[in-house]
Amino acid sequence: MLPPVMTQSPLHPYEQWFHGHVDRYLALAGEDAFMVERKVRHTRRVLAHARAILKEIKPGATFSHVVEVATLLHDVGRFPQLVDQGTYDDRAGFNHAEAGAEILESQGVLAPLDEVDRRRVLDLVRYHNRAVVPEGLDPDTRLGLHVVRNADKLDAIRNNLKYLNPAAPHGKALKAGVVWHDAEVSPAVLERARNRQLIPFADIRWSNDFILFLCCWLYDLHFRYSFRHLLSSGRFEELLGRLPDHGPLAELADMFREDLERLAEEGADPLS
Template sequence: MQGHPLISIETWFERFVDGFRTRAGEKKLFLDRKVRHIKRVRAHVQEIGKECEWSRNMALAMDVAALLHDVGRFPQLVERKTYDDTLGYNHAEEGARLLAQADVLSVLPDSLRDRILCAISFHNCAILPGGLEPDSRLILDVLRDADKLDAVRNNLRYLSPDAPHNTVLKSGLLWDAQHVSPLVLELCFKRQLIPFNQIRWSNDFILFLCCWVYDLHFPYSFKQLRESGHFASLLERLPNNADLMPIKRQLASDLDWMAAQNRS
């Protein structure tokens, strides 16, 4: 649509990414992978939108938040050569700051711009701040659901000790066929999210991903996680030992129940 604000935002995003692509060097593979991730997150957001009655402006805000949510990853990757947010550069906060300085969202009403920046700032938080304005929280919940769905898919491709480019599980985590941290197991049984700083073993990381099922919000999200087979694949990567079999049954049963309860 001629003159639609989304056109100028998409154009800015493409030019922004191209600026990093020209100097990414051997990191270009990761940069292109991040662009594909953003496209899939955007598609998930649009699918969630099909089951919700959003206004035109809210639908636009959701789409823009999905498109721009990871802009902080590109300077993080090319300039800092890492995806680790614990090394002094939080890609979500820095992305929101970068967008505010670039003024790319000036084509939108102030209220939408503020809500989008809020969602981008907090989309990677383990614990969300209280007191968020309702529409800001809605955009954030949609974005986090969509981001989690694709993150599960992406991590499945590299959940192997000899997988190439496995940056997550080479960041101080240990591969072990049987071990699981007691606290991680306890949190799973309590249906709580697992803090990343409590993860030590590969099985801990798999359970960390599995427990995202307790932080989804929309019928599409539960349906997609179940019908894609990605959740079942995560559970298959856990050993069938006495410690983990009960939690595998709980997680599978919980997803089935939540998917049934949240039919759109």
């Protein structure tokens, strides 16, 4: 009996291009090559989260394929950003999401897709790092963007936890000049957190501001998988553990815990 024919994954052509793109920047990154490798591992974990969300919401095959392609390619702009700017900080004048969409379009990476799906992938890549989802997107693009952004945030919380201490190497968590302090918090940040609002990065001054910034991502998640992963992994609790155990920040931590437990049971509107 002949062995079964092994068919290529629908992601295969995009995987091939992605590996070539990464290899090019690995060769250019020099002593920062380890940062390229970290971003590749991040991409793999984000793709795993996105697939878990897709398994939960059970959309059509075409929608799932578009989201998987966009998730695999969402950070391709990070590699030229690192090599050309020496940083992964978008506020240094290089928007990695916009750059990623331009790279994909100029190099014809998405040629196997039809026009509608090609534009949707570009939108998911272009908007995945926005502070808020743009208005006016069609429902499928909005839903797909939520999948990519949820998956990205879940891994970003994991990554930031590694550096949320005053002795963090390379200043990764506090790279924007944020000052580590056990007790200080900006009043405007505290007020936004109490109102369950997202916190603008421009408002962040202290390390507790940054921790609250990450905690408030809870209110930008849209799928039961996302809430349950934060709860079961223990990472959200670890994040809350970096806040003072007394005063208004401890009260906020209790609010976040209650909200996460409720959302893990009830979920949220996936199109909100």
